Amino acid sequence: MNPAFDAAAIRERAEVAVTAALEAGREAARFRRDSNPGTLTVENKGLQDFVTIADRNAEQALRDGLLSRFPGDMFMGEESGGRSGEGGTWVVDPIDGTTNYIRGFRHWAVSIAFVAAGKVEIGVVYDATEDKVFHAVRGGGAFKDGIPVHAAATADPANALVILGHSRKTSFDDHLALSRRLHERGMDYRRMGAAAIDLVRVAEGAADLYYERHLNAWDMLAGALIAEEAGAVVAMPPVDRLLAQGGPVIAYSPGLAGEFAFILDIEGL
Incomplete structure (x- = not known):
């Protein structure tokens, strides 16, 4: 782990990221639910890549929420760009599965990772299908709304x-x-x-x-x-x-x- 980020610093960031993902995801879901189809203005950015008003709003909320708490961190988002730094960097997709989101297919997510010294230290994913948040801190296991999750034991x-x-x-x-x-x-x-x-x-x-x-x-x-x-x-x-x-x-x-x-x-x- 980057010496600048001890266990307490990583844990604090994870807690903030979980809350931020939940709030951004629920707001995006509310926006999609309450909007008329015509208000979801879509701009074609290339193959399989669309951006909506909700995308921009969610990313700005995540940027503001994370950097207001951790102003020394860097931020890299799908919509607004940014760059990684020598310290820690938030790597964010405000709505992963944008086409699904636009069409009302609830298989989409808010994805937040925190990277330091070339390693992903925190992963947070808001699951719109179930309105739940998955998260993990490196070395600490994986959780869904605070309950441990495990990969399948399938062998056949x-x-x-x-x-x-x-x-x-x-x-x-x-x-x-x-x-x-x-x-x-x-x-x-x-x-x-x-x-x-x-x-x-x-x-x-x-x-x-x-x-x-x-x-x-x-x-x-x-x-x-x-x-x-x-x-x-x-x-x-x-x-x-x-x-x-x-x-x-x-x-x-x-x-x-x-x-x-x-x-x-x-x-x-």
Whole structure:
């Protein structure tokens, strides 16, 4: 851990982040519920990437809430940008799964990670589906509304449920080939469109694998720590590289390690 952040400093930040995620998530849900369809002004920012009024409002609230308490920290958000620093950096996606959010499909999240010295020290994810908050502090386990969660003990691939993400920045043919391979091993699979939620589904044992070949750091860092602290096997590139250019992530139940090792080989992880 960065010497500037002892256990008490990390714990304090985690508590503030949990409250901030809950407040931002509930406000975004209220805004979506109360808005007329026409008020959700959508600007096309590129493939699979949309921004709404709610996105901007949520990110500003998170920025203000976190930095008012910890003014020396840096902030990197999906909408407003920012950069990481030598101290600690908040890496935030105000609404992960924006397209789901716009359409009223409640598989979306607020994702908050705190990074120090190249490691994710805190992960917080607001789950809009259940109006609950997952969180983890490195070395302290993973929790859902304060109750410990654990990765599944699945060992038989025929009983496995996997979640696959897909970015248009990567090959769809490769995605289809992977889907076919998992199908042939008897696994059922989904594509849900919100990485932070998909990762916490692995953390709580509802799914046995989440894999996507390219994500931005704010999509994955919080959920990846929560999954790791819940006992899942998690692999991704170094955090500094992810902050700069994004990359792949895989999280899976340890009893199925032999089934998913080939994915690690594909990514060189």
